[in-house]
Amino acid sequence: MYILPRGELKRELAACLRRGHANRYNNKKELRDSGAIQNYLSIEERPKEVADRIVPEHLEGVLIIGGSHASAIGTLVERTTRMTFLVKLENRYARNVRKAFAKEFQYLPKGLRKTLTYDQGSEMAEHKIFTKETDISVYFAHPSSPWERGTNENTNGLLRQYFPKGTDFTKILKAQLKEVQDELNDRPRKTLEWHTSHEKFSELLR
Secondary structure, eight states: OOSSOOHHHHHHHHHHSSSOOSSOOOOOOOOOOOTTOOSOEEGGGSOHHHHHTOSSOEEEEEEEEOGGGOOEEEEEEETTTOOEEEEEOSOOOHHHHHHHHHHHHTTSOGGGOOEEEEOOOGGGTTHHHHHHHHOOEEEEOOTTOGGGGHHHHHHHHHHTTTSOTTOOGGGSOHHHHHHHHHHHHTSOBGGGTTBOHHHHHHHHHO
C-alpha cells in the first residue's frame, strides 16, 4: 500500500486507510525521562494471565493529547472485551488524573478491575496512591513501547476518527465523550466474533 502506488493513486489509497497516514514511518522519538515515576512495577512483573486475555479483569490506559499539548482525555480499555472508558480531565497533573481514573473505576465491579497497564507518562506519578484507593495494581510498559499496550493503542486509533489531532478537549463536554464511548462500545468487532464490547461486557456482569 505504501510502496507500490504512485501519484494520485497513492493519495487515494492512503486516504482510504483507517488512520489516513500518507506515509509509513518509524516513530523513533527520544526516550522520555521516567524520573517522575518512582518505585513502579514493570510490565515484566505483570501476571502471566494478563497476556493470555483469558481472565477479563485487566485494563490498559493512556492519555490522548489535544492540540498544542494543552488538553487531554484519559482512555481505559479492558483487554478481553475491549470495553472502552473515556475520562474527562481538567488537566494532566498527576493528582487530577489519579482522582479522575479512580472515580471512573469505582463504577466497575471489583472483580473486573485488577490491573492497569500504563505507559511511563508522568501523569501516573501517583500510582501508589491510586493502587491504595482502588486495589488496582499498575504495571508500566517500557519507554517508547506502545505495542505493549496494543489494545489501548488500537482503540486510540479508532478514537482519532472522532477526535483528530489538534482537538481542544477543553471544548468537548463529558456528555459528548460518553456518546463516543457508547458508539465505540456498540461497534461489532471481528476480534469478538462480531459481538460488541457492550455485549461481551454485559455477559461478564451477568
